[in-house]
Amino acid sequence: MKAAHVITVRNTWERSHASLAVERIRKDFPILRQRVRGKPLVYLDNAATSQKPQGVIDTVNRYYSAENANVHRGIHFLSEKATQTYEDARDTVRRFLNAADTREIIFVRGTTEAINLVAQSYGRTFLTTGDEIVISAMEHHSNIVPWQILCEQIGARLRVIPFNYNGELLLDEYEKLLNERTKFVAVVHVSNALGTINPIKQIIEMAHRRSIPVLIDGAQAVPHLRLDVQDLDCDFYAFSGHKVYGPTGIGVLYGKADLLERMPPYQGGGDMISVVTFEKTHYNTLPYKFEAGTPNIAGGIGLGAAIDYVTEIGLEAVAAYEHELLVYATEALSTIKGLRIIGTAKEKASVVSFVLDGVHAHDIGTILDHQGIAIRAGHHCAMPVMQRFGVPATARASLAFYNTKEEVDALIRALHKVSEVFG
Amino acid sequence: MSDLSELYQEVILDHNRRPRNFHRLEGANRTAEGYNPLCGDQLTVYTRLEDEVIKDISFQGSGCAISKASASIMTDSVKGKTKTEAEALFKKVHTMLTRGRDTKIDSSELGKLAVLSGVCEFPTRVKCASLAWHTLQAALKGEGAAVSTE
Numbered sequence: 195m196k197a198a199h200v201i202t203v204r205n206t207w208e209r210s211h212a213s214l215a216v217e218r219i220r221k222d223f224p225i226l227r228q229r230v231r232g233k234p235l236v237y238l239d240n241a242a243t244s245q246k247p248q249g250v251i252d253t254v255n256r257y258y259s260a261e262n263a264n265v266h267r268g269i270h271f272l273s274e275k276a277t278q279t280y281e282d283a284r285d286t287v288r289r290f291l292n293a294a295d296t297r298e299i300i301f302v303r304g305t306t307e308a309i310n311l312v313a314q315s316y317g318r319t320f321l322t323t324g325d326e327i328v329i330s331a332m333e334h335h336s337n338i339v340p341w342q343i344l345c346e347q348i349g350a351r352l353r354v355i356p357f358n359y360n361g362e363l364l365l366d367e368y369e370k371l372l373n374e375r376t377k378f379v380a381v382v383h384v385s386n387a388l389g390t391i392n393p394i395k396q397i398i399e400m401a402h403r404r405s406i407p408v409l410i411d412g413a414q415a416v417p418h419l420r421l422d423v424q425d426l427d428c429d430f431y432a433f434s435g436h437k438v439y440g441p442t443g444i445g446v447l448y449g450k451a452d453l454l455e456r457m458p459p460y461q462g463g464g465d466m467i468s469v470v471t472f473e474k475t476h477y478n479t480l481p482y483k484f485e486a487g488t489p490n491i492a493g494g495i496g497l498g499a500a501i502d503y504v505t506e507i508g509l510e511a512v513a514a515y516e517h518e519l520l521v522y523a524t525e526a527l528s529t530i531k532g533l534r535i536i537g538t539a540k541e542k543a544s545v546v547s548f549v550l551d552g553v554h555a556h557d558i559g560t561i562l563d564h565q566g567i568a569i570r571a572g573h574h575c576a577m578p579v580m581q582r583f584g585v586p587a588t589a590r591a592s593l594a595f596y597n598t599k600e601e602v603d604a605l606i607r608a609l610h611k612v613s614e615v616f617g
Numbered sequence: 618m619s620d621l622s623e624l625y626q627e628v629i630l631d632h633n634r635r636p637r638n639f640h641r642l643e644g645a646n647r648t649a650e651g652y653n654p655l656c657g658d659q660l661t662v663y664t665r666l667e668d669e670v671i672k673d674i675s676f677q678g679s680g681c682a683i684s685k686a687s688a689s690i691m692t693d694s695v696k697g698k699t700k701t702e703a704e705a706l707f708k709k710v711h712t713m714l715t716r717g718r719d720t721k722i723d724s725s726e727l728g729k730l731a732v733l734s735g736v737c738e739f740p741t742r743v744k745c746a747s748l749a750w751h752t753l754q755a756a757l758k759g760e761g762a763a764v765s766t767e
Binding site for chain 2: 552556560573577580586
């Protein structure tokens with residue numbers, strides 16, 4: 195599908211010169227046309243989930259209207275067509291990540307399932323009692339809890355990389371954590387609560403010097419940054435479709451083929467086998483070994499369409515425009531009395547978490563909602579991050595490339611209203 | 618359309634700014650913790666129960682204006698009441714918070730608690746307003762485990 199937009203990027207490295215045809219892009223997203231509580235919708239909750247362009251909606255609709263059949267098994271026309279479209283989507287994902295081989299692209303429900311898959315399949319096979327797993331203090335619960343479960347199962351220990359008051363990981367401390375017992379590193383690429391972009395290439399390199407495999411949680415990075423898993427040399431990379439303008443319930447686990455080959459299946463069932471007898475079952479080849487049962491076919495195809503859409507616009511242009519919005523929003527928010535931004539790393543994606551003196555984030559959320567503005571208020575499934583900053587919750591505005599400076603202005607006006615109510 | 622000023626009434630804002638009975642209670646014999654995972658509200662309710670009567674009550678914790686004000690007004694309202702009376706009052710409060718927007722309530726028995734009647738227009742905030750009450754209920758039952766609104 196085509197996103198026929200004129201994009202002017204004079205120099206992708208000079209972010210201030212970037213511009214997108216945002217008004218035209220907005221027309222691709224039908225949900226943005228609606229009014230909420232009598233006001234135009236201002237959707238600033240993109241880190242929770244992104245909205246879907248018409249092309250993605252149409253692709254899913256077309257699949258169910260004209261192409262629906264089960265994949266990998268039918269010998270009829272529709273099944274062949276569905277299989278082809280689904281496998282094309284897998285190749286779209288491969289190109290998007292610049293993975294070497296489509297066998298390395300495993301469709302899962304989302305980032306959470308991808309991490310659980312690695313923790314259970316890789317973790318239970320290659321880690322043992324006394325081993326250590328290193329994560330960071332800014333992980334989403336989905337990159338904490340699967341490792342805690344594994345630790346309980348095998349008697350391993352979780353170690354945590356701390357971060358400074360700006361929300362930047364302390365690499366010296368990370369280096370100190372790595373030792374002969376460290377058998378796995380799992381780190382978030384972009385923090386959902388703070389917006390920090392972590393130096394994952396360096397983090398991966400430091401682990402690899404000790405031959406420790408690394409998983410990157412890319413849920414918040416994929417919508418904002420161009421990726422190259424071969425250049426990063428990560429062993430696993432996980433992301434969710436719905437945060438990158440695709441459907442919910444579909445996500446991707448990238449894994450290096452040699453590792454995936456050595457890992458046992460995560461779930462058993464149809465599609466992941468080649469021969470089953472009551473005595474012994476032979477597993478299917480990659481990637482199907484990890485895809486038990488009928489997959490989310492519509493989701494996979496929809497994700498392919500979403501990736502085509504953002505690729506057409508260009509992630510460099512997206513990143514440049516979003517950075518401009520981030521700078522604008524950060525400056526504007528800083529003018530509000532009593533407002534403190536949580537997460538001030540040098541390298542940030544377009545996520546701004548903040549607290550307001552004397553007003554709980556939940557109350558901010560309700561008052562903003564009355565102005566038609568959707569933000570997230572809470573602990574963002576990152577309770578250890580909240581504890582680190584000594585706040586129970588933050589309000590979070592997360593911006594996408596369809597957001598505008600006018601929408602940021604609306605946010606600022608609404609925050610003045612909050613101060614008025616609580617004044 | 619639901620009105621913000623119905624939710625954030627002056628009495629609520631006042632209890633949020635200056636919560637009553639907001640301290641740890643010395644001599645408490647029934648205590649419970651409440652937690653709302655949705656927004657991270659957390660509070661502890663302390664009571665001193667003697668002969669089935671709530672002789673004294675207090676709370677501590679952090680939360681949004683609605684949960685804090687609700688807890689504050691609750692402590693004022695149940696002090697001196699019997700356990701049974703407090704439970705009956707919770708039922709009335711619960712009905713007030715969850716009723717349909719057109720259902721009238723008899724506010725005569727609710728007293729100051731009636732300022733929270735606007736919450737029913739904001740379904741996402743009902744948990745905030747009822748957290749303190751669920752926690753009180755757990756304390757009175759003598760349940761040790763923390764209660765959660767999820």
